[in-house]
Amino acid sequence: MANIQLTRGIIGKAMRDEEVPAQPIIQILGFKKISAQGGQDRYRLHVSDGEFSHSFAMLATQLNHLVHDNVIEQFTVVKVEKMVCNTMNNKRIMIILQLDVVAQGRDVGAKIGNPVSWGETPHPEPTGNGTNGRSAPAPTAAPTPAPAKAMNAPSGSSFYGSNSNNKSMNGGGKPQQSPKSQRPPLSNQELAGSVIPIRDINPYANRVTIRARVVNKGEIKTWSNSRGEGKLFSMEMLDDSGEIRMTGFNQSVDQYYDMIEVNHVYYISRFSVKNANKSFNSTAHDYELSFTNDTQVIPCLEDDSDVPTLSYNFVTIENIENVEAEKTIDVVGVCKHYSDCQTIVSRNTGKELKKREITLIDQTCKEINLTIWGKTAEDFCDDSQPIIAVKAAKVSDFNGKSLSLLQSSALHINPDISEAHVLRGWFDKDGHSIISQSLSGAGRVGGGGPAPFKLAAEANEVTTVDMEKGDYFMSKVTLMAIKRDNAVYKACNTDKCNKKVMDLGNGMYRCEKCSKETPNYKSRLMLNCNFADFTDNFWATAFQDHGESILGDTSEKLGDMFDNRSDEFDAVIKEALFSQYIIKFRSRMENYNNETRKKFTIVDLNKINHAEYCKQLLADIRESSA
């Protein structure tokens, strides 16, 4: 093991944020498990380039197996294929994302050279044999013996079976009794011999096994239609040849859903293969798989680093502007803020849906809203402004551009990928205080550029000449009053027609526009609202959707209240007052009774985010005092 040359000086360069040579060779002097977010272990490394040593290096968590498998041990020499440096709490940290082992620690057996501890370390570095330095206890303390490398497939005891006897088998430790019609589990030899690449899956290839990494697992979904009802889940898997989707129904859900873990590799055999319906399947594969009663899923226990992990093809937020609606893209951004979880009712199915809006920002200084659904929305609660990476988010052109998660999308919080580390560094240093523009909703560019912020007094001064288009402005205002009368009106029930109908007094309603009389109508909102800030106040109209946001209920329920439970309706109005909003208004001159008057209409409305608003004010102050 003589003559191993470390890349001297690389640590100094990395610490000084200078360009580092490609593929530097360094030695691991020790490592230490540290507590980490998300319950996942993280390893801090004590590394040396022969000149300096440094204990603020981190192993990307996808490389944890290298520690668990004793590949990284004391004195192991590695070639760093990929790493990033960040400054965290005034310390430079090296994050090693990819490495190759040059020589095993047990073969090297000693520290190479006489490295000096870098920088702020106040004490001399211990140099005793068999110790790893303060930050890195001896590896003998931590790892358990690695599984035998020669093992191709796991032993029968780790078999996740293909029938319901499984639990009793595990409980009693008895050999499995196959029920009559079922085939016995595949032997290890059968398994290993029949593994084919995912790319080669087709309906005629029987008795094959794939060895695949699960990169996404959807929520359990229930359905009920004329053909029956049931539950199902889908997952996406990949190997180095391709990707494929697999769906499990009913009892397969019970059997496999909890067992299958995202990012783990499994041997899967005895599935059924059918054509992929391209309109609902975003994978590149022509076929998709289903679990059968006979399907066998076996965790891959040996080293699975040859099976690729989820890879992204990120589009910057700025560039999402140019992506067509309905396309799916990968995106990574900082979760600048997020909304409460809301319950809405699907127009198509009548089902209640949970949703939450997340605002993402990246180095292009653009923001975009991402809508998340269901359990993901309910459970999302992370105030640390985490990095969010999404595989296959759907682009929509609602309110500018926005993103929405699909069942087949995958959201990852603080993924251990270089883009995320770089973004983190940017946001913590500069990004958090930057004035950014949103592609979604209020403040976005479009329709003649971003709307300027105006105080109420300034808004009142505006004399709009353009009768057609009008002027747009943003304002931070408090809701002072809502006129109760005419807040709700009965509108024509015809799709797309929202005209006010005439109550004929006989249970029928007439729409002049449609020339139709029906017993039906829909309740719609048209709120006359008074808004104020410290300079002045003005009246503005909030139609349907914005009215629902302000009053916090559906127009249907509000209409019922308005007609039948007047005091309840008054209470709703009272409750809505004195909320603060950031609102985008349109001001326009309108002719009414031979008089030209300026009218304000709400075009976008958001409850104020005080933290966000204060940041903007601070940025404004900085800019104007610079």
Next chain:
DNA sequence: CCCCCCCC
């Protein structure tokens, strides 16, 4: 066997 991907 789902096949909806929602709401403003």
